[in-house]
Amino acid sequence: MPSNTTNQPRESNAKLRCGSKLGKYRLDRRIGSGGFASVYAATDTVLGIKVALKIPMEHLVSQDLLDEFRREARMTVKLEHPNILPIRDATFIDGHFVIVAPLGETTLDERLKKRLGFDRAIDIFEQLLSGVAHAHQQGIIHCDIKPENVLLFKDGAVRLADFGIAKAASTTITGSGTGTIGYMAPEQAMGKPSARSDVFSLGLIAYRLFSGCWPEYPFDWPMGGYSRLRRTAHPDLIAVIRKSLVINARGRFKDAAQMLSEFEKVRLKAIRYAKRNRG
DSSP: OOSOOTTOOOOOGGGOOTTOEETTEEEEEEEEEOSSEEEEEEEETTTTEEEEEEEEOGGGOOHHHHHHHHHHHHHHTTOOOTTBOOOOEEEEETTEEEEEEEOOSEEHHHHTTSOOOHHHHHHHHHHHHHHHHHHHHTTOOOSOOOGGGEEEOTTSOEEEOOTTHHHHHHHHHHSSOOOOTTSSOHHHHTTOOOHHHHHHHHHHHHHHHHHSSOOOTTOOSSOTTHHHHHHHSOHHHHHHHHHHTOSSGGGSOSSHHHHHHHHHHHHHHHHHHHHHHHO
């Protein structure tokens, strides 16, 4: 990754076309686009493997963003965990800043548009929680945990993407380190993220997985879909979710590792409860 971008030619992401090549990568299809970047499924024509290319919008690729991303990426190199998506490469290719990662089958956001059974829901949440717990134990917070950043693979693996990318982008673009509206804790919206903020985002995802509804601000308990949550989830599992969604950060789990510890105590009980209710 170059230390200076002033001599780098830039083109709009809109000029990228599926079927065209970017260095050794052939762009197969665009699988996502947001305010920060476009994401493509691509083929590495040298190695013959499928990858995901995240390409930030050219007007956002400033020296500040590169410096912040470089700093965050170096921190997250140590996050080797089966439930955290690794960054394979990050460099300029044909004037575009390209971040290369393994290609998932779909995102949790897409998967949630179809019916999801309890067994798969609790498996997804356990894997996601394990990945975030590992990061927190390394002293690293994500700052933008949301279904679009949770990737599902054909072998059943769940991996959280954008460690480093999410924080670098939000810090340089907004100047406050905030994440995505609708998925973040109140204190994070005020520019004060912490591990407890990631816990809140995990709680929102858990609530959606087990109730079928997204909690909405002001997050007063009980929230929409609570009657279904009670039918689906054991009271002890509901207690874990509720504690993660306490408005005052001090009332939550201190980090995902503590939340995972409590979750593991109720996991089997929750599975048996759901199985009895199905019967």
